[in-house]
Amino acid sequence: MKRLANMTVGKTHSGKTTFAKALEKELSNSVVIDQDNHAEFLQSYYKRLMPKRGPNIIKYSITKTIVDYAAAETDCHIILCNSNRNQKDRQKMLEYYHSRQFTSILVSFNIPDDVLRRRIMASQRSTSVLRVASSFLEVLSRQQAESDQGDIKAPAEGEADYLLNIGHPDDVTEVIRILADISMRLD
Numbered sequence: 001m002k003r004l005a006n007m008t009v010g011k012t013h014s015g016k017t018t019f020a021k022a023l024e025k026e027l028s029n030s031v032v033i034d035q036d037n038h039a040e041f042l043q044s045y046y047k048r049l050m051p052k053r054g055p056n057i058i059k060y061s062i063t064k065t066i067v068d069y070a071a072a073e074t075d076c077h078i079i080l081c082n083s084n085r086n087q088k089d090r091q092k093m094l095e096y097y098h099s100r101q102f103t104s105i106l107v108s109f110n111i112p113d114d115v116l117r118r119r120i121m122a123s124q125r126s127t128s129v130l131r132v133a134s135s136f137l138e139v140l141s142r143q144q145a146e147s148d149q150g151d152i153k154a155p156a157e158g159e160a161d162y163l164l165n166i167g168h169p170d171d172v173t174e175v176i177r178i179l180a181d182i183s184m185r186l187d
Helices: 016-026 035-045 057-073 087-099 113-122 136-148 171-186
Strands: 004-009 030-034 077-081 103-109 162-166
Touching (some): 004 171, 016 103, 016 171, 057 077, 057 087
16 A cells, blocks of 8 residues: 655644644544644753754754654554644655655645734633744744745655645645545555
8 A cells, every 4th residue: 555645834823734634534544743733842851952942852852752653663644743844844844755665645725814813812722732833923023034935845746756735725625625535545
């Protein structure tokens, strides 16, 4: 059986985690690997080990260990639920999956920034996953600046085996249906 590696790509509060959980329910034998869970775990139990600046290497190491285990020791489809906005890092992950015979799928969340701001303002989500920023509005501002400066590139055709876009919450159901169909064709 060929497995799927689904990667979500998008800004904070774009719906990546909600989508991943819904996909996990519809895609049999799948597992969501969510870096926010790893960040929360580290903030709760290993705060002193968290880097003061620079990349969060310990969080990335935990995620890598879980991905490695899921890829090598299980037959699960993988749903990697984090921002994956950096094209270079995204490409390394895609190469990793391809080398292990996964079919790769990028699900790009293209939700307008004003919608994201409204979601953040209405959100009850804990900021415990944040290491450097003090709020999700600050995270969104940083992400907007990265996009405006061209530091972050949206996924493009050809990066993965499949590229699906979500520009509106109503698109979620259709994208999940497409992914379920892809999964059935691989069996």
